[in-house]
Each structure stands twice: as structure tokens, then as C-alpha cells.
Amino acid sequence: xxxxxxxxxxxxxxxxxxxxxxxxxxxxxxxxxxxxxxxxxxxxxxxxxxxxxxxxxxxxxxxxxxxxxxxxxxxxxxxxxxxxxxxxxxxxxxxxxxxxxxxxxxxxxxxxxxxxxxxxxxxxxxxxxxxxxxxxxxxxxxxxxxxxxxxxxxxxxxxxxxxxxxxxxxxxxxxxxxxxxxxxxxxxxxxxxxxxxxxxxxxxxxxxxxxxxxxxxxxxxxxxxxxxxxxxxxxxxxxxxxxxxxxxxxxxxxxxxxxxxxxxxxxxxxxxxxxxxxxxxxxxxxxxxxxxxxxxxxxxxxxxxxxxxx
Amino acid sequence: xxxxxxxxxxxxxxxxxxxxxxxxxxxxxxxxxxxxxxxxxxxxxxxxxxxxxxxxxxxxxxxxxxxxxxxxxxxxxxxxxxxxxxxxxxxxxxxxxxxxxxxxxxxxxxxxxxxxxxxxxxxxxxxxxxxxxxxxxxxxxxxxxxxxxxxxxxxxxxxxxxxxxxxxxxxxxxxxxxxxxxxxxxxxxxxxxxxxxxxxxxxxxxxxxxxxxxxxxxxxxxxxxxxxxxxxxxxxxxxxxxxxxxxxxxxxxxxxxxxxxxxxxxxxxxxxxxxxxxxx
Numbered sequence: 001x002x003x004x005x006x007x008x009x010x011x012x013x014x015x016x017x018x019x020x021x022x023x024x025x026x027x028x029x030x031x032x033x034x035x036x037x038x039x040x041x042x043x044x045x046x047x048x049x050x051x052x053x054x055x056x057x058x059x060x061x062x063x064x065x066x067x068x069x070x071x072x073x074x075x076x077x078x079x080x081x082x083x084x085x086x087x088x089x090x091x092x093x094x095x096x097x098x099x100x101x102x103x104x105x106x107x108x109x110x111x112x113x114x115x116x117x118x119x120x121x122x123x124x125x126x127x128x129x130x131x132x133x134x135x136x137x138x139x140x141x142x143x144x145x146x147x148x149x150x151x152x153x154x155x156x157x158x159x160x161x162x163x164x165x166x167x168x169x170x171x172x173x174x175x176x177x178x179x180x181x182x183x184x185x186x187x188x189x190x191x192x193x194x195x196x197x198x199x200x201x202x203x204x205x206x207x208x209x210x211x212x213x214x215x216x217x218x219x220x221x222x223x224x225x226x227x228x229x230x231x232x233x234x235x236x237x238x239x240x241x242x243x244x245x246x247x248x249x250x251x252x253x254x255x256x257x258x259x260x261x262x263x264x265x266x267x268x269x270x271x272x273x274x275x276x277x278x279x280x281x282x283x284x285x286x287x288x289x290x291x292x293x294x295x296x297x298x299x300x301x302x303x304x305x306x307x308x309x310x
Numbered sequence: 311x312x313x314x315x316x317x318x319x320x321x322x323x324x325x326x327x328x329x330x331x332x333x334x335x336x337x338x339x340x341x342x343x344x345x346x347x348x349x350x351x352x353x354x355x356x357x358x359x360x361x362x363x364x365x366x367x368x369x370x371x372x373x374x375x376x377x378x379x380x381x382x383x384x385x386x387x388x389x390x391x392x393x394x395x396x397x398x399x400x401x402x403x404x405x406x407x408x409x410x411x412x413x414x415x416x417x418x419x420x421x422x423x424x425x426x427x428x429x430x431x432x433x434x435x436x437x438x439x440x441x442x443x444x445x446x447x448x449x450x451x452x453x454x455x456x457x458x459x460x461x462x463x464x465x466x467x468x469x470x471x472x473x474x475x476x477x478x479x480x481x482x483x484x485x486x487x488x489x490x491x492x493x494x495x496x497x498x499x500x501x502x503x504x505x506x507x508x509x510x511x512x513x514x515x516x517x518x519x520x521x522x523x524x525x526x527x528x529x530x531x532x533x534x535x536x537x538x539x540x541x542x543x544x545x546x547x548x549x550x551x552x553x554x555x556x557x558x559x560x561x562x563x564x565x566x567x568x569x570x571x572x573x574x575x576x577x578x579x580x581x582x583x584x585x586x587x588x589x590x
Contacts, residue, residue, distance in 0.1 A: 022411050022412055022413065022492075023411075023412065023413040023414055024413075025407075025411060025413075025492050026407040026411035026412065026413025026416070027407075027413050027414075028403075029403035029404055029406060029407035029411070030403070030404045030407045030408070030413070030419060032399075032400050032403065032404070033400040033401065033403075033404040033423070033463050033467065034404075034419065036400055036459065036460060036463065037422075037423065037426060037460060037463060037464075039441070040438070040441070040456060040457060040459075040460035041426050041429065041434065041460050041461075043437070043441065044434040044436075044437035044438045044440075044441055045429070045434060045437075047436075047437035047440070047441075048433070048434060048436065048437050051436060051437065099330075102326070102330070103330055106323060106326055106327050106330060107327075109315070109323050110315075111315070111320065111323055111324070117327055117331065118580075119573070119576055120331055120334065120335065121330075121331070121334055122572065122576065122580075123334070123335070123338060123569065124334060124337075126517055126521075126565075126568055126569065126572045127521070127565040127568060127569070128520055128521045128522075128523065128524065128539075128540045128565070128568075129521055129524070129540075130523075130524040130540035130541075130543070131539075131540055131543065131561045131564065131565055132337060134341070134543060134557065134558070134561050135337030135338065135340060135341040135558075135561070136337055138337075138340055138341065138344055138554065138558065139336065139337060139340050144344075145340075146336075146340055146343075180333065180334070180337070183334070184334065188580060192580070192581075234427075237427065237428055241429075241433070243525055244524050244525060262433075265433070266435065269435065269436045270435060270436070270439075270529060275436050278436055279436055279437075282433045282434070282436070285433050286428070286429060286433060289428050290428070293428065
């Protein structure tokens with residue numbers, strides 16, 4: 001680096017470095033990041049695939065072929081986990097997108113104080129998830145959490161209600177927390193997209209007598225559609241892989257009610273040292289996510305064509 | 311005018327904003343309230359919204375209950391800072407290459423980088439555990455730094471690339487025509503112009519690094535002295551009793567550094583982060 005930084009007027013150094021082709025220089029710049037990712041992500045991924053054909057634990061490894069996959073294919077519990085994971089993803093992402101649209105619309109409204117409101121929306125996104133979850137852990141507590149307290153005061157429940165103790169309430173509580181974590185980012189991106197929509201469009205529609213709802217439906221939504229669809233995919237991948245929220249709130253319980261694929265994989269592999277069985281689950285996660293993304297991108301292309309977006 | 315709202319509409323907007331912000335801020339409010347209540351009062355049922363024995367005692371006691379608390383906060387900041395510096399070292403040249411240069415397999419390799427975003431650490435934990443063990447990095451700071459860097463490089467490249475694309479090409483071309491080498495142009499022409507973008511991306515990476523520590527810490531590190539705050543906080547549980555009020559106080563104190571950074575830079579940060587998503 002030192003000799004390359006020599007003054008531009010020194011012809012000798014120039015001739016050497018200028019002769020470097022653009023292609024070679026490009027690779028030189030990308031290579032360090034590439035190698036790092038290869039060692040820390042690509043190689044472990046290959047290892048995961050190899051391990052998924054092994055019976056592996058702390059003791060050693062033994063090749064078992066497709067046995068790990070066959071076990072999963074036969075397991076009713078695992079089928080339920082897959083279905084639950086997709087339900088978790090669609091539900092949570094759906095709510096996040098709706099909340100994000102509502103939030104962005106509100107924050108985009110020309111009312112006094114909006115600069116402050118925009119800042120106040122961000123904290124859940126900025127702080128570590130694990131710490132936000134501790135707050136929710138407290139909120140969901142039946143004896144001293146405010147939610148149960150308010151419900152008792154209003155007479156909805158007679159006694160303390162432990163949100164995380166029952167199968168269905170634990171699942172939906174986890175969804176609410178996940179929505180809480182994910183909504184600020186979605187809101188922020190939608191807001192930025194809305195601000196990018198040309199005012200001329202709105203003014204033209206306004207002159208023609210179009211109301212707010214009409215303008216929202218016919219101008220805002222189509223204009224920010226590219227951002228909505230890309231946020232939906234990004235958000236779906238995050239939610240599918242969401243680990244910390246569920247782990248801190250319930251560790252996948254009660255009785256497996258909040259066990260998604262990621263939680264299941266973690267419990268099997270790291271909790272029980274069944275590396276092979278865990279690896280098979282990890283491979284299935286990657287395959288499912290890749291399949292989902294491809295199908296999604298396929299439909300995205302169609303939608304984009306319909307809306308005339310490149 | 312088009313943007314004017316009637317009184318009723320204004321009330322509606324503020325009411326909806328109030329509901330929205332209540333949802334967002336409720337956990338923080340509840341954490342703060344819990345941190346003010348004396349422990350024996352916390353477990354009083356039925357729930358009482360207000361009580362007259364609020365105090366900041368927990369903010370003093372927490373340092374005694376978990377003596378390493380200060381260390382945990384330091385660890386969090388230290389790990390996040392290291393991750394940020396190392397990530398930027400990899401991201402800056404790569405982002406420049408993707409923004410400006412033509413080279414073989416450019417689009418494919420960019421796609422691979424972005425594909426990394428699909429796997430969170432959780433999927434790769436098992437082999438990653440072994441890689442780190444082979445390298446002898448388990449139970450060191452590196453065990454939390456190295457995976458952190460890997461999962462932030464793609465995001466960093468993506469964000470910085472869209473920023474660099476906005477810098478006018480003419481300046482580089484002029485330098486190049488004047489006989490400057492490629493590396494010289496990058497170092498002396500492009501990087502100084504990109505400083506605002508570098509700051510935005512660094513802060514985004516820092517926030518990401520601060521947020522993602524939990525999983526790597528509980529899986530790859532057993533050394534108590536090295537734990538970051540999100541993992542260390544759970545020490546408040548597992549003593550004879552759970553000192554919830556001190557745990558809440560510690561959590562709030564622990565997020566203060568990132569909140570302050572965010573507040574100072576939020577205007578630039580928000581604009582910079584969303585620039586990639588919004589095409590003019």
C-alpha cells in the first residue's frame with residue numbers, strides 16, 4: 001500500500017499499478033471479504049451438509065446415510081414444527097407489514113411533532129433483541145406484569161394470567177414480541193419509500209378531486225410496491241430464523257408450542273449434542289428458505305411486470 | 311391545501327400515533343417502572359400502577375449483586391467496536407469494487423454475499439463451533455467477534471455500495487486521467503468523499519454487532535469474564551432470588567451507549583440506511 005500511495009506524478013509507480021487490469025483489481029478488493037466468508041460461512045455450510053449424513057456427537061462420527069432425514073420424514077412432531085414455523089412466519093410478517101404501513105402513513109402525515117415521533121419508533125430496532133425480550137418477559141408475567149394487571153382490573157380475568165404458561169397464549173405472545181422487534185425497521189423503510197414518491201402525482205390527483213384513501217390506494221401503494229415486496233422477503237427470512245425472542249421468552253415451550261425449526265435445531269444440536277440430527281434439520285431449514293425465496297422471487301417478477309417496475 | 315387536516319382528522323392521527331407508540335415504548339416504560347420498585351414491592355399482587363416507595367436504589371445495588379456488570383457492559387462495547395472495525399476493513403474495498411469496477415463473476419459473487427444473509431448463525435452453529443474449536447478460539451473474545459464479522463459483511467457491502475454509487479464518477483476519472491493509480495484514486499479521492507457514508511455504515515454495523523451478541527455468547531463462550539451484557543444480564547436470574555428490579559436497571563443502563571449513539575446520528579443513519587431501498 002505504501003508504495004502505491006506515492007505521488008501521482010511519479011511515473012514509475014504509476015506505470016506498474018496502472019497496468020493492473022480492472023478485473024484483477026476488482027478481485028483483489030473483493031478477495032479478503034470473499035475468503036473470510038468462505039472460511040466462516042461456506043465451509044461450515046458444507047460441513048453441515050456432510051454431518052447431516054452422520055451420526056455425530058461428542059464421541060465421534062459414523063456414516064449413517066439418509067437415516068437422519070428418514071427419521072425426520074417419519075416424525076409427526078417434526079411435521080408439526082415445520083407447519084408451525086411457516087405459520088409463525090406468515091402471521092408475524094403479515095402483521096409487521098400492516099403495522100409498518102400504518103406506522104409509516106402516520107409518521108408521514110404533516111402534523112406537528114412528527115420528527116420526534118419518528119425517533120421514538122426506533123428503539124426496539126436499535127437495542128439488542130435479548131434486552132427488549134427481558135422487558136417483554138416482565139410484561140407477560142401473570143403476577144406483576146402490567147398486562148395481566150390491567151386485565152384483572154377490567155375484569156377480563158379473575159386471577160393472574162401467565163401469558164407464557166399456556167400453549168396458545170405463549171405462541172401468540174411470542175408473535176407479538178417478534179412484531180414489536182420487527183415493526184420499526186419495516187416502518188422506517190416504508191416511510192423512506194413514501195417520502196420518495198413524487199408530490200406531483202398527489203397534487204395531480206388532488207386537483208382531480210381524489211380523496212386521501214383513493215390517493216393512498218392508487219398512488220402510495222403502487223409507488224412503494226417494490227419496497228413492500230423486498231421488505232416482505234427480508235422480513236420473512238429474519239422471522240423464519242428468529243431465535244433469541246423465542247429462546248428468551250419460552251425456550252420453545254410450553255410443551256413445544258413455540259418450537260420453530262431454529263429452536264428445534266438448536267435444542268437437538270447444542271442442547272443434546274446430537275450434531276448429525278441437528279445438521280439434518282439445519283440443511284432442511286436452508287432448503288426450505290431457499291425454496292421459499294425462489295418461489296417468492298418468481299411471483300415478485302410477475303407483480304413487478306404488472307406494476308411496470310423494472 | 312392538500313396537506314391540511316380537519317380538527318377531527320388531527321385528533322384521529324394523534325390518537326392512532328399514541329396507540330402505535332404505546333405499543334413500541336411499553337416494554338421500556340415497564341422496565342423503567344420495575345427498576346424503580348423495591349424488590350419486595352415488585353411481587354405485590356394485584357398489580358399496582360403507582361406506589362410511593364419508588365427509588366433508584368436498584369441502580370446502586372446492581373453493581374453489587376452482579377459484580378462483573380461493569381465488565382459485561384465494557385465487553386459488549388469492546389466486542390461491537392472490534393466487529394465494526396474488522397467488518398469495515400473487509401467491506402470498504404469490496405463495496406468499492408461492486409460499486410465501480412467490472413470484473414468476472416461480479417453479479418454472481420454479489421449474489422452469494424447477499425445469500426449469506428439467509429443463514430443466521432443458528433443454522434451454522436454446529437460446524438462453526440468446530441471451526442472455532444479447531445482454531446482455538448472458543449471461550450475468547452474472538453469466538454464472538456469472528457462470527458459477528460462474517461454475518462455483517464454482506465449487509466455492510468450492500469449499504470456502502472449504494473452509497474458509493476451516488477458519488478460522481480467524474481472525480482475518479484479526472485484523477486485517473488491525471489495519471490493516478492487505481493489504489494491512489496481509491497485512497498485519496500473516493501474515500502475522503504465517502505466519509506459520511508462510511509460513518510453511517512459503521513454505525514449500522516455497530517448497532518448490528520451490539521444486537522447479535524447473545525447467540526454467539528451463550529454458544530461459543532463459557533468464560534464469565536468475557537460475556538457481553540445481553541448474556542451477562544441473565545446472571546440476575548439464578549442467584550437465590552431473581553432481582554428483577556436490578557436486572558431491569560442494568561438492562562436500561564446497558565442500552566444507554568447505543569441509544570446515545572443512535573440519538574446523535576439518527577438523522578444521517580436513517581437517511582443512509584434507507585438510501586439503498588429507495589431508488590430515485
